[in-house]
Amino acid sequence: MQGPLASLKVLDFSTLLPGPFASLLLADMGAEVLRIESPTRQDLLRVLPPHDQGISASHAYLNRNKRSLALDLKQPEALEVVTQLLGDYDILLEQFRPGVMERLGLGYEALKVINPRLIYVSITGYGQTGPYKDRAGHDINYLALAGLASHTGRADSGPVPLGIQAADIAGGSLHGVIGLLAAVIARQQSGQGQHLDVSMTDCVFSLNAMAGAGYLACGVEPGWENQMLNGGSFYDYYRTCDGRWMSVGSLEPAFMRALCEALGRPELAAQGLSPKPEQQHALKQALQAEFEKHDFAELCRLFAGIDACVEPVLSLEEAVRHPQSQARERVTQVPRGDGSTQTQMACPLKFSEGLPEPRHMGARLGAHTDQVLGALGFSDERIAQLRSAKVVL
Template identity: 60%
Template sequence: MAGPLEGLRVLDFTTLLPGPCATMMLADMGADVLRVEAPDRMDLTRVMPPHDRGESTAHAWLNRGKQSLALDLKDPDSVALVKSLVADYDIVIEQFRPGVMGRLGLDYDTLAAINPSLIYCSVTGYGQTGPYRDRAGHDINYLSLAGVSSHCGRKGEGPPPLGIQVADVAGGSHHAVMGILAAVVHRQRTGDGQFVDVSMTDAAFSLNGMAGAACLAGGQEPGPESSLLSGGSFYDYYQTADDRWLSVGSLEPQFMQRLCEALGLSELKSLGLSQRPEHQQQLSEAIAEAIRQQPLSVWQERFGELDACVEPVLTLSEAARHPQINARHMVIDVDRGDGTQQRQLGHPIKFGRTPCESRHTGRPLGADNEAIKARYES
């Protein structure tokens, strides 16, 4: 069964993580994605370790379901080919710094003159406007400038370097997909394409959520361990006897009471109902001491059937084996193109009528050059 985006055609000029992750999601949902890459400046994800059968696992995942066209965009013949392609494609997504596509003759205005219904999305660190538009950056920089890092971590320890790329993926990738699909809906109503400007810093700033609302409208500057959800309450991680960790999110009274009973701390239930910092600290210390007495396996068994918002901190391998993750088909086998399969992260959105499909792992550089050029240069 075809995916929900069957029929949409995407020209992908992105590299590394944010843009390729966005177009991978579009490809999983049925879009026809053609990735355009420089033949002499290899995307680092193609060689990034670790490797599986000689292929980067990052590249195999990020570029699954896409075709690959290797083009030197400084070559006039390559630019002419792209302009021929644009006439047949719905979406262009690029990740160069502002102005680069213009210097190549492939900016929005130029391509929209060829195809007025074209949706053109630019994903950058800081957006197309503002004093930082031309500045280099990475995920850690965007989170820092957006204020996110300032209220994460522990007092006196500084913000933690995260194991996932929040600004790149939750910011750049997901917001690009949302922006593109919103523009598709607008085009269905009006016939008009448009330019979509996605800044990873803008997106990271919006992720401040409730802390941002409290700061901007209420004047409350967030910091580490300053709020209910940032370590300022018993909502936290706790170390077990075997140096594993347990997450406790038992904020609501009914969950907090079950937590205290399971830990033998029934006499401290009233502290959980208090918003006073000293009471929250007292309860947190008691919870930490109780959890420290037993290994993770004991707590998993005790809280396994107890609805108290308490869960183990799993390793990624353990998470991949978890029955909930498997029931949701979040670990899938993807065809390598040679009859074998590679295990990958599944698509997180489930459709009742048009399920997603991960058709194949990332293709070799320029694997589809011959077929594409034969179609458009004849």
């Protein structure tokens, strides 16, 4: 089984999280992904803990199914290698700051002359233009500047650091893949490639889907705990008597009635329909008092058979063991290369024709250098010369 993207061949110059998560999705769906890695400047993801048998678990996951070519892009001979690769690989993914690839002789304008069908995807924090284009940043900064942190948090304590990298993944990775595949479809019609400029801040700004629409059209500025879905209503998390948490999303009247009846307080259901902040505040207090009368296990049993949009807040261990997770096969076994496997998160996309089985974990640096160069027609002697000159590893 090859997968729906088996016809795509991608050169991946990215490191850390946004680009690698994007190319992981592509590789899982069958694309051939070749990582171009620096032999002198290590991808910090390779050393990020925790480690499994001396290998970063994050790197092993994010770079599975990809090959690795260790190539020093600062060496003039590196351009020769990339130029030859472009005859076969017609999609390029990079994550450097604007101007870096141009200085290396690998900018879009230079490379599209070699291959006019080239689709060139640049993922950066702030984009290729604007006063912040050269500014350093991380996920928390992109969320702050996109306005998202201003209404995600608690009124008495402010914004809350998320447990995931929303700007990196939802902003950079997912939008990057969407744009890349759109460019592939456009190329099928025109025969021409193009440059895709993905700003993680731009993309995460668009995730202000309802709050942003309300502000731009109506001037309603969202704040902490003053919107229906950010803690300003009963839609929230509730502590149990043993210090665990339950999520309540009983927005529709039928679900609210089911919630209140299960807790033995059917009279509270009418308050759930009120838009008045004071009514919502009183309802939240009443619901919290009821949840605190029960322990976590009791509440899980209580709501397991009730369709009320009430679910337990699970640890990762519990989430993996959950029957829905088991049924959906969210976890897979990935070959290490020594006959054993590592447990990893599976590709979440389900195709009726299926996907190829995972081929291998993230490869060691330069694991496929000889294989790739040999396929390009480089002789053993020439490969040895490049290695001696430290162009490749």
